[in-house]
Amino acid sequence: xxxxxxxxxxxxxxxxxxxxxxxxxxxxxxxxxxxxxxxxxxxxxxxxxxxxxxxxxxxxxxxxxxxxxxxxxxxxxxxxxxxxxxxxxxxxxxxxxxxxxxxxxxxxxxxxxxxxxxxxxxxxxxxxxxxxxxxxxxxxxxxxxxxxxxxxxxxxxxxxxxxxxxxxxxxxxxxxxxxxxxxxxxxxxxxxxxxxxxxxxxxxxxxxxxxxxxxxxxxxxxxxxxxxxxxxxxxxxxxx
Ligand code: NAP
Numbered sequence: 675x676x677x678x679x680x681x682x683x684x685x686x687x688x689x690x691x692x693x694x695x696x697x698x699x700x701x702x703x704x705x706x707x708x709x710x711x712x713x714x715x716x717x718x719x720x721x722x723x724x725x726x727x728x729x730x731x732x733x734x735x736x737x738x739x740x741x742x743x744x745x746x747x748x749x750x751x752x753x754x755x756x757x758x759x760x761x762x763x764x765x766x767x768x769x770x771x772x773x774x775x776x777x778x779x780x781x782x783x784x785x786x787x788x789x790x791x792x793x794x795x796x797x798x799x800x801x802x803x804x805x806x807x808x809x810x811x812x813x814x815x816x817x818x819x820x821x822x823x824x825x826x827x828x829x830x831x832x833x834x835x836x837x838x839x840x841x842x843x844x845x846x847x848x849x850x851x852x853x854x855x856x857x858x859x860x861x862x863x864x865x866x867x868x869x870x871x872x873x874x875x876x877x878x879x880x881x882x883x884x885x886x887x888x889x890x891x892x893x894x895x896x897x898x899x900x901x902x903x904x905x906x907x908x909x910x911x912x913x914x
Contacts, residue, residue, distance in 0.1 A: 676740055676910055676911075677698070677737050678694055678700050679741045679742070680701070680714070680744055681745050681752060681756055682702040682714060684745065685868065686770055686772055686903050688713075691714035691715050693903060698910065701716060702719075703719050705720075705752070707827075723755070726758035726759045729759040734763060739913075740768070740909075740910055741760060741765055741766070742767075743756040744906070748890065750892075768897070768898055768909050769893055769894075770899070770901075771899050774867045775866075775875060780879045782878075782883075782884040784885065784887065785887050786889065787889050789812045790812055793816055795886065798858075799819055799820065800820050801820070802852075802862070803823040803835070805862055805888065806825060806864075807823070807828070810833045822858065825839060843870040843873075844873045848873070849876070849877035853881055858881075860884055861878045861886070865887050865888060
């Protein structure tokens with residue numbers, strides 16, 4: 675039996691907890707960003723640690739054999755802190771990152787390296803924003819552009835955008851209806867990957883709508899990464 679600490683907030687993190695529990699003792703950590711998060715099985719701690727030192731202290735003070743960073747591909751600060759804390763404590767760390775999306779025939783994707791670059795390079799004037807509520811200030815006020823923003827929780831501060839609150843998974847029919855209703859001519863998304871939110875990309879292809887795709891931030895080079903929950907579970911079982 676291993677004591678496994680999962681940095682979570684993703685479907686893969688919940689699946690990994692479910693796969694390891696109750697064979698292993700699983701504790702999952704959530705940032706506490708959404709008001710009613712989907713909770714994994716096992717114990718859960720909510721709220722940050724205060725950077726890499728705070729996380730290292732937490733790992734020293736709690737019985738943990740291995741850590742899996744299964745945070746979202748865009749949670750770069752947390753992944754960096756996990757790498758540093760693993761270095762400080764010597765506790766084995768694995769990264770679990772689902773693969774990014776791949777462009778297919780008929781897709782019109784324009785890759786950018788940041789949200790700011792996305793806001794500067796919008797090809798249309800009726801934009802569907804799916805980059806999360808904390809990204810909205812970057813786009814709010816871009817002249818001549820109307821935005822439909824979708825997020826799980828309402829924006830922290832008022833924005834001059836139409837906001838639709840919902841949480842995936844989404845269907846192709848639903849995405850087509852939403853994009854048609856609002857006469858969307860541009861979709862902005864992070865390259866989050868995964869099936870739960872992929873339907874918007876299929877809808878964009880079907881409607882001939884260009885997609886501004888934000889590239890993933892780099893992962894810490896010293897950390898080994900796998901792409902599937904099964905591989906992560908195998909690593910936990912095999913790690914001494
Ligand atoms: P981030 O920018 O890398 O992290 C910011 C801070 O939030 C971290 O420094 C840490 O605070 C705290 N934090 C992040 N993930 C945490 C976790 N799993 N447990 C405890 N504290 C955590 O990350 P983010 O983009 O804000 O994402 C926060 C959470 O939302 C993650 O769990 C991620 O998996 C999930 N999520 C993110 C996105 C996205 O697009 N970024 C999308 C879906 C879900 P301290 O420094 O105080 O430790």
